[in-house]
Amino acid sequence: MTSPRRYSTPNVPSDAQPSESGLLGPIEAHAICQALGVRPTKTLGQNFVHDAGTVRRIVRDAGIGEGTQVVEVGPGLGSLTLGLLEAGAQVRAIEIDPVLARALPVTVAQRMPEAAERLHVINRDAVQINGLDDFEDEWPAPTHLVANLPYNVAVPLLLSMVESFPSLESALVMVQAEGADRLAAQPGSRTYGVPSVKAAWYGTATRAGTIGRSVFWPVPNVDSALVELRRSKTPRGDISLRLATFEVCDTAFSQRRKTLRAALKNWAGSAEVAQELCDRADVDSSIRGEKLGIDDYVRLGSVLLEMRAEGKIPLPEQDRYAKERRAAEDSEHTTQESEQGGVEQPRAGGTCIGTREGQCHPSCGCPGC
Numbered sequence: 001m002t003s004p005r006r007y008s009t010p011n012v013p014s015d016a017q018p019s020e021s022g023l024l025g026p027i028e029a030h031a032i033c034q035a036l037g038v039r040p041t042k043t044l045g046q047n048f049v050h051d052a053g054t055v056r057r058i059v060r061d062a063g064i065g066e067g068t069q070v071v072e073v074g075p076g077l078g079s080l081t082l083g084l085l086e087a088g089a090q091v092r093a094i095e096i097d098p099v100l101a102r103a104l105p106v107t108v109a110q111r112m113p114e115a116a117e118r119l120h121v122i123n124r125d126a127v128q129i130n131g132l133d134d135f136e137d138e139w140p141a142p143t144h145l146v147a148n149l150p151y152n153v154a155v156p157l158l159l160s161m162v163e164s165f166p167s168l169e170s171a172l173v174m175v176q177a178e179g180a181d182r183l184a185a186q187p188g189s190r191t192y193g194v195p196s197v198k199a200a201w202y203g204t205a206t207r208a209g210t211i212g213r214s215v216f217w218p219v220p221n222v223d224s225a226l227v228e229l230r231r232s233k234t235p236r237g238d239i240s241l242r243l244a245t246f247e248v249c250d251t252a253f254s255q256r257r258k259t260l261r262a263a264l265k266n267w268a269g270s271a272e273v274a275q276e277l278c279d280r281a282d283v284d285s286s287i288r289g290e291k292l293g294i295d296d297y298v299r300l301g302s303v304l305l306e307m308r309a310e311g312k313i314p315l316p317e318q319d320r321y322a323k324e325r326r327a328a329e330d331s332e333h334t335t336q337e338s339e340q341g342g343v344e345q346p347r348a349g350g351t352c353i354g355t356r357e358g359q360c361h362p363s364c365g366c367p368g369c
Contacts, residue, residue, distance in 0.1 A: 022086065022111070023052040024079045029217050032077050032107065036099055040218055048076045049148055049174075051215035055083035058226065061208060062146045062172040064089050071142040071165070073126045073157060074150055076100060078107045084146060085115035092135055092142060093119065094126045126157055130164050141167035148174040151222065155179055155195045162202045162229065163242075171229040172208060180207050180225035187293045193256070197249045200294035201242060203231040236298055239328040243321045244308075245301030250320070252289025252297075260292070261285035268313050277303055277313070 024032075029050045033039070040048065049055060058080065064070060066088035075081045075093040081104065084091050095101040101123035109116045120137050122129070132141060145168055149157055154175040162168055175183070178191075184205045185192040199205040208226035213219050236242070248264070255263040260283065264274035278285035281299040283292065292300075307313045319325070 023055055023082050024050055024077060024107075024111075025052065026050045026217060029077055029079070032103065036103055038097075038099055047148075047151075047216040047218060047220045049079045049215055050217050052083075054211060054215045055080055056086075057209075058146065058172060058174070059083045059087050061226070061228075062144055063170070064144060064146065068144055069140050069142045069167075070144045070146055071161065071168075073145070073147040073161065075104055075121075076148070078104050080146065080148055081119065082108065082112055082115075085112055085118055088118075089144075090118045090139055091120070092122060092137070092139070094122045094124060094129060096123070096125045098123055127153070127160050129161070132165075141165065143167055143169045145171035145173065147171075151176040151179070151220075155183065158183070158229065159195075159198055159202075162231070166235075169231055172226060173229075174211055174224055174226055177210065177223040177225040180227040183227050183229070188291055192290050194249055194253050197253075197292075197294055197297055198246060199229055201236055201245060201298075203229055205229045236294075237302075239324065239331075240305060241298070241301050243324055243328070244304045245297050247316075247321060248300045248304055249289070249297050252292070256288060256290055258288065259286050260289055263289060267316065273307075273312055277307060280306070 029048050033048075064084055064087045068087070068089040070084050070089045070091045072081060072084065072091055072093045075095050077100065081091055081093055085108065093104060095104065101121050104121050105116065105119060108119050120135065120139065122135060124134070128134075142165055145158075145161055145165075154173070158171060158173055158175075162171060179195070181191045182193055182195045183199045184207045185196040187196075196205070206228050208228045211224040211226060213223065216224070237245075251267045252260060252263050260278060261271060261274050264277065265271040268274040268277060275285055277300060281296070281303040283296050283300060304313060308315070
């Protein structure tokens with residue numbers, strides 16, 4: 001059994017001078033990795049961009065300028081980070097690899113010292129970042145997400161960041177070309193699926209161009225593409241509606257070759273209840289879920305909340321959104337107590353919305369509970 005590698009505080013070598021572009025080129029990328037004892041890993045999806053033209057194109061297309069508040073996920077060696085700083089942005093860079101996280105400020109200080117104070121590095125897993133408090137700084141809220149996302153977690157990372165930061169107006173990210181197609185797909189297309197619907201909840205996703213394999217090191221085995229997500233000016237609903245919408249979407253696409261009625265019947269409890277859900281949402285139950293747009297799924301989610309409040313559709317035994325539901329309920333409860341001066345008041349009477357483990361659901365306000 002080999003012993004784990006031990007890393008000292010990274011020191012970028014003096015002979016790794018900036019390329020003529022002022023950004024990192026392939027020679028610099030190789031030199032930094034060698035100095036740090038870093039080998040790009042597939043586990044972390046590490047494929048570093050080393051082409052200045054590509055970096056500046058991404059920064060330009062993302063609309064980054066002086067004072068733009070940017071959050072970057074997976075900065076790696078700092079190729080894109082330097083491009084963002086060059087444009088005048090303040091950059092919060094979230095890096096899971098501790099060695100790279102320690103090295104990034106050193107790289108920026110040596111190559112762009114005037115921008116060092118506009119960089120804040122957070123050594124965390126981005127999916128564990130839930131809001132501004134996790135950044136531990138006093139900068140304004142970020143308005144732009146720009147990143148070269150690890151291919152294996154690109155879609156959940158993108159959606160997680162957009163959900164965690166309502167201040168984000170747009171996201172421009174590099175992902176695997178197949179992932180970009182899925183995020184930007186329209187109803188009825190071959191690539192339309194759960195990522196398409198969930199991205200549409202937040203705004204409009206479009207494919208923003210192709211990225212050649214040769215601009216990465218190591219060279220990936222798949223094609224890459226840019227996808228842009230522009231947030232809608234008006235939110236589609238609160239957390240409860242989002243979770244209900246996503247729940248119906250997940251269920252519909254879990255058996256995407258079946259009609260909506262057939263795909264939802266086991267989850268809803270019966271074909272009759274599934275039919276009622278569709279009828280009340282004004283959705284044709286005889287078509288497949290891949291034919292429905294985001295507005296259709298939002299209506300289904302809204303009716304699901306109503307029917308769950310009526311006790312017709314219980315919460316699933318294996319609830320993938322349980323953690324988010326509890327957080328939303330706790331937040332709502334805290335808000336209610338705050339509005340009532342810290343004294344919990346009895347909730348308005350209603351119909352039981354279901355039980356779990358013999359306990360009434362926390363959001364229930366029925367007289368019997």
